[in-house]
Amino acid sequence: MRLSRNFFSKGAQIAAKNLLGKVIVRREGxxxxxxxxxxxxxxxxxxxxxxxxxxxxxxxxxEIMFAGGGFAYMFFVYGVHWQLNVTCGRAGExxxxxxxxxxxxxxxxxxxxxxxxxxxxxxASGPGKVSKFLxxxxxxxxxxxxxxxxxxxxxxxxxxxxxxxxxxxxxxxEYAQEWKDLPLxxxxxxxxxxxxxxxxxxxxx
DNA sequence: GTACAGATTGAG
DNA sequence: TCAATCTGTACT
Numbered sequence: 001m002r003l004s005r006n007f008f009s010k011g012a013q014i015a016a017k018n019l020l021g022k023v024i025v026r027r028e029g030x031x032x033x034x035x036x037x038x039x040x041x042x043x044x045x046x047x048x049x050x051x052x053x054x055x056x057x058x059x060x061x062x063e064i065m066f067a068g069g070g071f072a073y074m075f076f077v078y079g080v081h082w083q084l085n086v087t088c089g090r091a092g093e094x095x096x097x098x099x100x101x102x103x104x105x106x107x108x109x110x111x112x113x114x115x116x117x118x119x120x121x122x123x124a125s126g127p128g129k130v131s132k133f134l135x136x137x138x139x140x141x142x143x144x145x146x147x148x149x150x151x152x153x154x155x156x157x158x159x160x161x162x163x164x165x166x167x168x169x170x171x172x173x174e175y176a177q178e179w180k181d182l183p184l185x186x187x188x189x190x191x192x193x194x195x196x197x198x199x200x201x202x203x204x205x
Numbered sequence: 206g207t208a209c210a211g212a213t214t215g216a217g
Numbered sequence: 218t219c220a221a222t223c224t225g226t227a228c229t
Contacts (some may be wrong), residue, residue, distance in 0.1 A: 075224085
């Protein structure tokens with residue numbers, strides 16, 4: 001069943017761990033597809049030097065981070081890629097979880113145009129690839145995942161055990177000083193769909 | 206107004 | 218190793 005707003009109001013660190021194993025579902029007309037979440041990062045809001053919302057910074061881009069849990073925060077990086085985040089916590093906190101990798105499920109355009117086999121498993125193995133696979137961009141900025149008819153997250157009761165999860169430092173935030181090495185990235189250790197630059201076997205805690 | 210780095214990726 | 222080339226921020 002669909003995750004409710006309450007699920008996301010708990011704060012990014014808790015929500016991030018709980019999101020592993022959940023399924024993002026995307027619908028566009030009769031086409032329904034999505035993937036199991038296998039890698040995430042938590043951004044803790046105003047206090048987190050790695051977060052766009054650090055210091056309570058509100059811009060047109062970050063505004064949705066302060067709206068409370070359960071909204072899509074889309075942003076564009078490196079002039080190339082969209083990234084999908086889900087806002088967390090309470091209004092004003094600026095917390096979010098970055099969805100970094102999915103294992104594909106179902107039949108989407110992205111799936112049918114890709115050769116089946118090993119390549120399919122890695123079709124959404126990185127934050128930029130997740131958005132491309134799900135066909136989401138700035139048009140999904142602020143989408144309410146608790147009521148949206150085109151994207152939501154489901155709990156399919158495939159429980160994830162603590163010992164299946166690796167904790168590691170977050171990627172690409174070397175500027176974040178004392179926050180850069182905190183273990184706020186979580187991924188399913190055995191998944192073949194985790195992002196490429198994931199230093200598997202290192203960086204874990 | 207201008208400069209520059211960034212929660213990345215795939216090709217070379 | 219590098220280009221791609223948008224957005225926010227820190228300066229002139």
